[in-house]
Amino acid sequence: MIQRDVSLRDYSNYKIGGPASYFSEANSKEELIECLKEWKETGLQKPVFVLGKGTNLLISDNGFDGFVIRNSIKGLSKNGNLITTGAGELMSDVLSFCTVNSLSGLEWAGGLPGTIGGAVRGNAGAFGGETKDSVFEVLSIDINTFEEKRRANRDCLFDYRYSIFKGEAKNEIVISVSLELKPGEKDLIKKLTEERINYRREKHPMEYPNIGSTFKNIRKEKIPVKFREELMQYAKDDPFPIIPVAKVLYLCGLKGEREGDAQISEKHPNFIINLGNAKYEDVIKLINFAKQTVREKYEIELEEEIMYLK
Ligand SMILES: Cc1cc2nc3c(=O)[nH]c(=O)nc-3n(C[C@H](O)[C@H](O)[C@H](O)COP(=O)(O)OP(=O)(O)OC[C@H]3O[C@@H](n4cnc5c(N)ncnc54)[C@H](O)[C@@H]3O)c2cc1C
Missing domain, CATH: 3.30.43.10 (Uridine Diphospho-n-acetylenolpyruvylglucosamine Reductase, domain 2)
Structure with missing residues (x-):
């Protein structure tokens, strides 16, 4: 194989x-x-x-x-308000399954690309919602011993863009996920999910290849006291008090910055887009430049949300 x-x-x-x-x-x-x-x-x-x-x-x-x-492990099934999904199912297909079955709770994930396995590992979230809010149980397998493990939500140690699968269980592959949802009204679930999809289409540079938000949003307490007055006006709760990193990148004048075919999006500066033939090194240079600029202007250390494979 x-x-x-x-x-x-x-x-x-x-x-x-x-x-x-x-x-x-x-x-x-x-x-x-x-x-x-x-x-x-x-x-x-x-x-x-x-x-x-x-x-x-x-x-x-x-x-x-x-x-x-x-x-690419697929499979979707329902038992009351609980759905069980193969970890390779796309979030969009999980959402369609929820809508068809009138199950509410995941509407925030409308337009969130990727698999449910990836979403669990990084506790993906948006619009105030997080994957952890609906996870009931996660089944995984150890890469070395092939031992299967079943974890309840609390044992996944979910945090902001974090789960145990980034930490002590990083040798495990998520193979299936059970999600606990609530009975809802089909048309409303569909409407709320579509609203999120349309919001993303309008605000995110979906017309270019990208990998979503480059950096994590900035926790309120990470803002040096001398910049609080300037930056706190942009604070929002998502899922706790943060300053949107896109706003900070914008204030640093980074919008549109380009290296080869990689560019800090004009539409949403936390996205680095591929204009056609961007190289790994082009993106790395932009990431380092953005970090350095934000460090110099606001004394904030940005942390990547994206993952590297090298
Ligand atoms: C346009 C766009 C918008 C986005 N918006 C958001 C957003 O609003 N919020 C958000 O949180 N993210 C967002 N993302 C990032 C991304 O969609 C999510 O992080 C998604 O959950 C990743 O899933 P994936 O299958 O693509 O994972 P991959 O990119 O393939 O992998 C990501 C990491 O997860 C690990 N992984 C993947 N599958 C498994 C598994 N089964 N078991 C264990 N580890 C696994 C990989 O090893 C890797 O380290 C966005 C991305 C794009 C392109």
Whole structure:
């Protein structure tokens, strides 16, 4: 099942990235276990990386000298107000399933790209909602021992763009997720979800390849006292008091800044877009330039929300 030297460019929403030395795609739990066993049998001591839809990933043009497993585990089922979804299901398909079944709670995720597995790992959120608000239980598998683990919401240690799968369980692949929702009114669920989709279409540079918000929003307490008066007027609750990083990038005059074919979006400066042939290094230069500019003007240390694969 394992292929050699597979280009990751087309698996990246950014359309940036070189080859994975070893690559496999798993469409079911059984296939995933087979992939992991086959990998173990090679005896190669190289890193393993699980790929979802690549909507949060900046991949090096040199590629990745390790084993990339693309998680495409599908399956959606319902039991009362609980839905269980394969971790490779797209959030958009989970939302359609919720609408058809008149289940409410995930409408905030309208237009959120990527898989549910990726959303759980990074506790994706928007419009005041977070993935953790609906997670009932997560099933995962250990890359080395193939042991399956079932965790209740509280055991996933969710925090802002964080879960245990970024920490002590980083050797595990999320294979399925149970979400607890509430009975709702189908037309209203559809309307609220579509409102979010339309908002994103209008405000985000969806016409160019991108990987969403480059930096995390800034916690209120991270603003140095001398800049509080200037910046606190932009504070909002999402999901706790933050200053939108896009506003800070805008105030630093970074909008439209360009390096090769990578550009800090004019439409939304927390997005770095690929104008056509952007390279990994172009994006890195813009990220470093933005960090340095914000550090010099506001003494704030920006933290990336995007993930790297190199
Ligand atoms: C236009 C746009 C808008 C966005 N808006 C938002 C937003 O509003 N809020 C937000 O939070 N994010 C946003 N994102 C980022 C992204 O969509 C989410 O983080 C998404 O949940 C990532 O899912 P993915 O399948 O694409 O993950 P990938 O990009 O493939 O992977 C991201 C990370 O998750 C890990 N991962 C993926 N699947 C699994 C799994 N099954 N088990 C364990 N680890 C896994 C990967 O190893 C990697 O480290 C946006 C992105 C884009 C392009």
